[in-house]
Amino acid sequence: MSKGPSRIAEFIKKALFIDFVKGLSITLKYNVSRSITLKYPDEEKWVPDRRFRGQHTLNKDENGRELCVACELCAKVCPTKCITVIPMEDDTGRGIADRVAKVWKVELARCMFCGYCEDACPTRAVRLGRDYELACLDLSCTTREKDELLKPQSIPETIQGGFVVRSKFERTPEGIRVVPDLRMQKKRNI
Amino acid sequence: MPDLATLLEILIIVVKVSVISGILFSLPLPLTWIERKVAGHIQVRLGPWRVGPHGVLQPFADMVKLLIKEDIVPDRADKFLFKLAPLLSMIPAFLVFVAIPFGEKFAIPFVGKEITLYLSDMNVGILYILAIGGLGIYGMILGGWASNSKYSLLGGLRSSAQMISYEISMSFAAIGVVMLTNSLNLLEMVRSQSGSFLDWNIFYLPVGPVWFVIFIIAALAEINRIPFDLPEDEGTLAAGFHTEYSGMRFSFFMLAEYVAMVTISVLTVIMFFGGWNPPLDISIFHLVPSIFWFLGKVILFIYFFMWLRFTLPRYRYDQLMTIGWKVLIPLSLVNILVTGLMII
Numbered sequence: 001m002s003k004g005p006s007r008i009a010e011f012i013k014k015a016l017f018i019d020f021v022k023g024l025s026i027t028l029k030y031n032v033s034r035s036i037t038l039k040y041p042d043e044e045k046w047v048p049d050r051r052f053r054g055q056h057t058l059n060k061d062e063n064g065r066e067l068c069v070a071c072e073l074c075a076k077v078c079p080t081k082c083i084t085v086i087p088m089e090d091d092t093g094r095g096i097a098d099r100v101a102k103v104w105k106v107e108l109a110r111c112m113f114c115g116y117c118e119d120a121c122p123t124r125a126v127r128l129g130r131d132y133e134l135a136c137l138d139l140s141c142t143t144r145e146k147d148e149l150l151k152p153q154s155i156p157e158t159i160q161g162g163f164v165v166r167s168k169f170e171r172t173p174e175g176i177r178v179v180p181d182l183r184m185q186k187k188r189n190i
Numbered sequence: 191m192p193d194l195a196t197l198l199e200i201l202i203i204v205v206k207v208s209v210i211s212g213i214l215f216s217l218p219l220p221l222t223w224i225e226r227k228v229a230g231h232i233q234v235r236l237g238p239w240r241v242g243p244h245g246v247l248q249p250f251a252d253m254v255k256l257l258i259k260e261d262i263v264p265d266r267a268d269k270f271l272f273k274l275a276p277l278l279s280m281i282p283a284f285l286v287f288v289a290i291p292f293g294e295k296f297a298i299p300f301v302g303k304e305i306t307l308y309l310s311d312m313n314v315g316i317l318y319i320l321a322i323g324g325l326g327i328y329g330m331i332l333g334g335w336a337s338n339s340k341y342s343l344l345g346g347l348r349s350s351a352q353m354i355s356y357e358i359s360m361s362f363a364a365i366g367v368v369m370l371t372n373s374l375n376l377l378e379m380v381r382s383q384s385g386s387f388l389d390w391n392i393f394y395l396p397v398g399p400v401w402f403v404i405f406i407i408a409a410l411a412e413i414n415r416i417p418f419d420l421p422e423d424e425g426t427l428a429a430g431f432h433t434e435y436s437g438m439r440f441s442f443f444m445l446a447e448y449v450a451m452v453t454i455s456v457l458t459v460i461m462f463f464g465g466w467n468p469p470l471d472i473s474i475f476h477l478v479p480s481i482f483w484f485l486g487k488v489i490l491f492i493y494f495f496m497w498l499r500f501t502l503p504r505y506r507y508d509q510l511m512t513i514g515w516k517v518l519i520p521l522s523l524v525n526i527l528v529t530g531l532m533i534i
Binding site: 017020023024026027028030031032033035036037039 | 228230231232233234235236239403497498500501502
């Protein structure tokens with residue numbers, strides 16, 4: 001004997017379009033549900049979680065000294081060899097040690113954001129930040145130098161992340177930027 | 191020299207014709223927008239959003255794009271037929287509206303003149319609509335053939351086979367309704383369904399719902415909408431019979447398709463859902479002008495077709511033929527028998 005509904009039950013199911021009605025009800029449910037598309041970037045923007053791995057950032061300590069001691073462990077451990085570190089002596093108090101990085105640059109075109117560099121870093125100087133808008137029109141943006149990375153992150157460390165906020169246009173001398181309005185937190189988790 | 195009354199009649203007819211054709215020509219604008227919005231929301235996305243509030247100006251942008259797009263005629267195509275085909279599929283779609291009533295009468299306020307909300311009170315209205323509506327297939331076949339492309343030709347052939355198979359069951363469904371209402375006249379059909387919703391043909395148990403299902407399946411196949419849009423099956427035929435068309439000529443096909451969808455919605459409402467009769471015969475419903483009941487029902491059906499489109503997958507071609515010949519036609523023959531017995 002075959003399992004499942006009998007032939008008569010199946011015929012009734014077909015004749016009354018039960019399956020069609022089921023499918024239609026599902027699509028109708030979706031029709032009135034909230035869509036998951038973001039109005040990115042000018043109306044809604046996603047703030048990543050803290051564990052998100054975006055563009056690198058070089059941290060400073062609370063006295064404003066560079067944490068990086070140019071030990072080159074990050075460059076060593078990097079699977080794609082995208083980090084270049086050249087150390088130098090500097091006893092003016094720029095860094096926490098006399099050894100600071102003369103050059104610390106990362107080629108984002110090769111970086112695969114694995115996070116090995118932040119794992120390897122003994123002073124917690126290098127972190128993968130939360131900037132994910134890395135596109136540009138030429139190759140100029142693929143290399144990030146030290147002074148760019150030392151700037152504070154666009155999203156402060158205190159913000160938890162993992163939600164969507166409203167964003168707004170901001171006119172700067174360089175052009176129009178879209179910045180997330182971090183004060184207005186929309187409780188919409190992604 | 192004709193007298194004033196005759197001139198006024200002519201003027202009214204001219205105004206009615208231009209209003210109807212104006213509405214029909216501008217129909218794709220709201221319909222494409224609604225269709226894309228429905229598609230978006232069913233697929234849990236937003237649909238058009240950027241151009242205007244909620245993207246309402248998107249169809250205008252599309253219109254500009256279609257108007258200024260390069261109009262390509264393939265090199266070895268049959269130029270004359272290639273250019274004729276979009277018109278051949280568009281004109282019948284428009285001609286159908288000569289016979290379609292949108293309501294009984296409408297009194298113009300402050301003038302005391304009553305105008306009829308139809309162009310002609312044809313006593314063979316349903317026959318005329320089925321006959322003229324079927325002519326649109328010439329555009330598809332000729333367009334597919336004249337393009338000198340294998341995909342287009344296959345699309346045209348498919349659409350002709352599909353049209354022949356489903357025109358039969360659609361006409362049978364129409365015959366069923368004619369049997370129920372005793373008239374080929376669309377106005378009579380609506381008049382016979384006046385009263386509450388239980389008087390509508392779809393509630394003429396047990397045959398009403400069956401006629402409705404037969405009609406709606408056949409009509410979907412007739413107007414080439416998913417799940418029966420095999421003439422333009424993009425998975426296997428690129429874009430089907432209009433693969434080689436671009437710009438305005440392509441939009442004529444699109445226009446014809448949308449107008450056909452509206453025609454089918456209108457016919458469904460007239461034949462099965464009581465036309466412009468309100469669902470309940472109570473005075474508060476009669477305060478609303480009947481044209482609003484009619485348009486509301488038509489809009490519901492247009493929405494239903496869009497909803498269906500984004501729910502069901504496309505049928506295989508042999509399945510399409512099986513449904514047409516082995517299910518719908520025998521079923522409608524049996525149903526004619528049952529309807530006849532019930533009437534006796």
